[in-house]
Amino acid sequence: MNLSMKKNEDGTVLTVIVDGSIDTVTAPELENRLEGAYAGVKELILDFAGVDYVSSAGLRVIMGADQRMSGTGRLILKNVNEDVREVFEMTGFDELLNIE
Amino acid sequence: MISVKHLCKSYNGAPVLRNVSAEIGRGEIISIIGPSGTGKSTFLRCLNLLEHPDAGEILVGHTNLLDPGTDVPELRMKMGMVFQQFNLFPHMTVLENIMLAPCTLRRIPRTKAREKALELLKTVGLLDKAEALPEELSGGQQQRVAIARTLAMEPEIVLFDEPTSALDPTMVNEVLTVIRNLSKTGITMIIVTHEMRFARDVSTRVLYMDEGIVYEEGTPQEIFGSPKRPRTRAFIRRMDMLCFELDKFDFDLYHFRSEVDDFAVRQMMEQKKRNAIQLVLEELIENILFPRMEKTQLEIGISAESGEAEIRALWTGPAENPLNADDEAGQMARMILSKRCSQREFAQEDSRNILTLKLFGETK
Ligand SMILES: Nc1ncnc2c1ncn2[C@@H]1O[C@H](COP(=O)(O)OP(=O)(O)OP(=O)(O)O)[C@@H](O)[C@H]1O
Ligand SMILES: [Mg+2]
Numbered sequence: 001m002n003l004s005m006k007k008n009e010d011g012t013v014l015t016v017i018v019d020g021s022i023d024t025v026t027a028p029e030l031e032n033r034l035e036g037a038y039a040g041v042k043e044l045i046l047d048f049a050g051v052d053y054v055s056s057a058g059l060r061v062i063m064g065a066d067q068r069m070s071g072t073g074r075l076i077l078k079n080v081n082e083d084v085r086e087v088f089e090m091t092g093f094d095e096l097l098n099i100e
Numbered sequence: 101m102i103s104v105k106h107l108c109k110s111y112n113g114a115p116v117l118r119n120v121s122a123e124i125g126r127g128e129i130i131s132i133i134g135p136s137g138t139g140k141s142t143f144l145r146c147l148n149l150l151e152h153p154d155a156g157e158i159l160v161g162h163t164n165l166l167d168p169g170t171d172v173p174e175l176r177m178k179m180g181m182v183f184q185q186f187n188l189f190p191h192m193t194v195l196e197n198i199m200l201a202p203c204t205l206r207r208i209p210r211t212k213a214r215e216k217a218l219e220l221l222k223t224v225g226l227l228d229k230a231e232a233l234p235e236e237l238s239g240g241q242q243q244r245v246a247i248a249r250t251l252a253m254e255p256e257i258v259l260f261d262e263p264t265s266a267l268d269p270t271m272v273n274e275v276l277t278v279i280r281n282l283s284k285t286g287i288t289m290i291i292v293t294h295e296m297r298f299a300r301d302v303s304t305r306v307l308y309m310d311e312g313i314v315y316e317e318g319t320p321q322e323i324f325g326s327p328k329r330p331r332t333r334a335f336i337r338r339m340d341m342l343c344f345e346l347d348k349f350d351f352d353l354y355h356f357r358s359e360v361d362d363f364a365v366r367q368m369m370e371q372k373k374r375n376a377i378q379l380v381l382e383e384l385i386e387n388i389l390f391p392r393m394e395k396t397q398l399e400i401g402i403s404a405e406s407g408e409a410e411i412r413a414l415w416t417g418p419a420e421n422p423l424n425a426d427d428e429a430g431q432m433a434r435m436i437l438s439k440r441c442s443q444r445e446f447a448q449e450d451s452r453n454i455l456t457l458k459l460f461g462e463t464k
Contacts, residue, residue, distance in 0.1 A: 023353065023382060024353055024382060024386045025353050025354060052375075053375060053378070053379070055379055055382045055383060055386075055436075056383055056387060056432035056433050056436060057382075057386065057387075059432060060432070083372065083375055087379065087436070090435060090436055090439040090440070091432050091435050091436065092435075
């Protein structure tokens with residue numbers, strides 16, 4: 001997994017571009033990186049264009065981030081590929097998350 | 101076209117071929133499979149006299165190869181061979197490698213040989229590499245050049261000895277595709293291979309070699325679908341299976357994943373299914389098995405016959421189906437398994453728990 005982050009000028013929109021596989025091995029790293037970045041963020045965008053694999057370990061981190069954002073703003077998932085979207089659907093996550 | 105009778109070959113008194121007989125018709129695509137060391141390569145090498153048999157008979161057309169008067173160079177031109185190691189000449193370009201034998205052995209004019217070579221490069225998809233040196237090519241590309249070089253002699257029969265065994269798994273398919281296309285041209289081919297799914301798809305007949313003989317032969321459906329004799333059965337089952345001893349405290353998911361993927365590629369499983377099986381395995385191991393036990397035996401079978409996959413986890417302990425548990429941590433994993441698997445069964449036999457998952461099969 002590779003990850004890069006960028007914020008807009010006033011720091012309210014954080015875009016996280018993720019590449020590769022979010023699984024048992026890499027999910028904790030994603031969680032840590034997000035943990036340090038929430039402050040002041042109203043909109044968290046996870047750009048999944050480069051994500052080809054997500055397992056339940058990854059889903060848990062995404063769910064955690066969504067809950068974290070739900071009080072003060074929102075989380076949006078972008079560019080989710082078909083295989084990954086199927087994993088969201090199998091677990092009912094597609095109903096719970098904002099997927100664009 | 102080729103008729104082999106009672107072929108015998110020993111090395112230093114140790115018999116390798118005990119009594120090999122086979123009839124191969126014009127245009128047939130024969131795959132030879134079997135355990136390591138059972139003489140498959142030796143058999144191929146006898147066919148084009150790279151080895152001299154001790155006894156028996158080999159007829160190619162009406163020529164008896166073992167007649168002292170047989171024109172061996174002439175025979176070799178009729179019968180091309182592609183090896184596991186590509187053996188291209190390193191200091192010559194791809195084009196020169198292909199033109200060499202036609203120009204020197206067949207004395208074909210250079211312009212004509214060149215034309216033919218370019219045409220062959222096109223059929224193996226490497227026209228743009230004509231002027232490259234072998235070292236500038238990947239293993240798969242080198243093997244495709246080696247195939248083009250063999251075809252340049254316009255052989256009637258091509259022998260392949262494990263043409264993809266030396267290749268990185270990502271390059272296996274491009275070479276198999278070239279061989280598959282070649283098999284449609286009516287040329288006679290004999291292929292020693294460990295790629296079972298490929299053998300199943302392209303062959304007109306499969307020879308299973310073991311114990312120094314052709315132990316069983318039949319159509320691909322017969323040999324892979326319902327082998328009759330015990331050694332054939334055991335072999336087919338083994339080739340379709342990958343086994344692991346998993347240890348929770350010494351488990352490298354990525355290493356495991358790449359071994360499974362290599363195996364799945366060799367069974368010609370497409371990318372989407374490979375992703376699906378990886379997901380099922382990760383969920384099973386990390387969220388169902390490891391929270392409950394330290395050590396598990398895992399067997400992964402991918403049928404070369406049907407493309408179905410079967411995963412079996414075996415462990416000792418109290419009889420309890422982990423798929424019926426209701427721990428929160430395993431909940432998503434169980435959902436994924438229930439959606440991805442066509443069958444999920446738990447059983448206990450001799451105080452061993454066995455969980456069986458099937459993918460891509462018929463839903464029961
Ligand atoms: N030139 C040789 N001299 C001595 N023994 C040999 C020679 N070539 C092969 N053998 C022996 O003959 C036996 C059969 O070898 P062969 O290479 O034909 O097996 P194979 O079925 O092709 O195996 P693999 O699947 O590993 O390629 C082996 O025990 C091997 O060690
Ligand atoms: Mg061999």
